[in-house]
Amino acid sequence: MDAESGTPARIGVDLGGTKISATLLDAEGRELARYRADTPRAYEATLAALAQAVGALEGQAGMVGATVGIGLPGIVDGAAGTVRAVNLPWLEGRPFAEDAARAFGRPVRIANDANTFVLSEAVDGAAAGASVVFGIILGTGVGGGIVVDRRILPGANALAGEWGHTPLPWRRPEDGPPEPCGCGRSGCVETLLSGSGLARLHARRTGEAVEPPEIAERGAAGDAAALGTLRHHADALARALAAVINLLDPDAIVVGGGLSGLPGLYESVPALWGRWALSPAPRTRFVRARHGADSGVRGAAWLWPPSS
Numbered sequence: 001m002d003a004e005s006g007t008p009a010r011i012g013v014d015l016g017g018t019k020i021s022a023t024l025l026d027a028e029g030r031e032l033a034r035y036r037a038d039t040p041r042a043y044e045a046t047l048a049a050l051a052q053a054v055g056a057l058e059g060q061a062g063m064v065g066a067t068v069g070i071g072l073p074g075i076v077d078g079a080a081g082t083v084r085a086v087n088l089p090w091l092e093g094r095p096f097a098e099d100a101a102r103a104f105g106r107p108v109r110i111a112n113d114a115n116t117f118v119l120s121e122a123v124d125g126a127a128a129g130a131s132v133v134f135g136i137i138l139g140t141g142v143g144g145g146i147v148v149d150r151r152i153l154p155g156a157n158a159l160a161g162e163w164g165h166t167p168l169p170w171r172r173p174e175d176g177p178p179e180p181c182g183c184g185r186s187g188c189v190e191t192l193l194s195g196s197g198l199a200r201l202h203a204r205r206t207g208e209a210v211e212p213p214e215i216a217e218r219g220a221a222g223d224a225a226a227l228g229t230l231r232h233h234a235d236a237l238a239r240a241l242a243a244v245i246n247l248l249d250p251d252a253i254v255v256g257g258g259l260s261g262l263p264g265l266y267e268s269v270p271a272l273w274g275r276w277a278l279s280p281a282p283r284t285r286f287v288r289a290r291h292g293a294d295s296g297v298r299g300a301a302w303l304w305p306p307s308s
């Protein structure tokens with residue numbers, strides 16, 4: 001407990017394939033301690049490393065009994081917290097939440113890291129105050145998650161918000177033929193909106209191979225070809241999000257990931273999505289993530305919500 005306020009402090013852990021990052025937040029979300037380590041590549045060693053992170057953070061902050069939440073790049077299923085994670089194969093099929101609870105001597109909440117990103121932004125980030133928040137990560141892949149009243153909506157199959165693997169709607173000939181996707185299907189939102197999708201779009205439009213950061217830089221400098229590609233990408237994003245607005249009608253859509261800083265994104269997408277949504281001028285806020293790289297640890301900490 002936090003001795004002064006009597007409310008629990010929260011530990012959030014971002015468990016990646018190579019790094020463990022962790023934070024300890026006080027009841028108001030201020031960071032009191034921080035910890036980083038390499039992720040061991042074995043199950044028992046990972047549990048031990050996480051227990052060590054919890055102990056180190058509580059030692060730094062001079063307190064005990066903090067709640068613990070963990071975000072990881074995988075699908076977390078059922079009460080035992082069984083994990084399916086390509087980047088953490090040694091967790092595969094293990095009752096990870098149960099075993100972590102035993103290792104830490106307290107209950108542990110575990111969630112997919114796209115969901116913890118959305119939670120972080122919904123609690124005290126760019127989407128603070130919004131009731132229904134849809135969060136998207138535009139980067140190497142395209143991920144997403146849904147938070148309602150500061151709680152993650154996991155879904156019956158732990159799949160809610162997996163918008164990157166829905167079909168790109170209202171396709172136009174200029175989008176090109178549906179491309180194969182990493183999920184084994186083709187024509188998914190991810191194939192056009194991810195970093196490689198943006199580069200492929202630019203190559204189709206101009207015949208030139210340019211990496212996404214260079215496309216963004218040229219666009220910001222006013223290069224007409226890059227601006228054309230960015231407009232096309234924004235149009236596809238607007239179509240894909242109009243479908244989300246028709247289905248979920250979120251109060252806010254928050255964007256993170258490597259492509260979240262594309263020039264003009266936050267002006268062009270809301271100007272376009274009314275053509276496809278059933279409302280001609282959706283009131284949905286469209287905002288860039290505030291917490292950046294910290295959203296993983298912060299969102300994991302908020303798995304124990306402010307009201308609990």
Ligand SMILES: [Zn+2]
Pocket residue numbers: 164165166181182183184185186188190
């Ligand atoms: Zn897919």
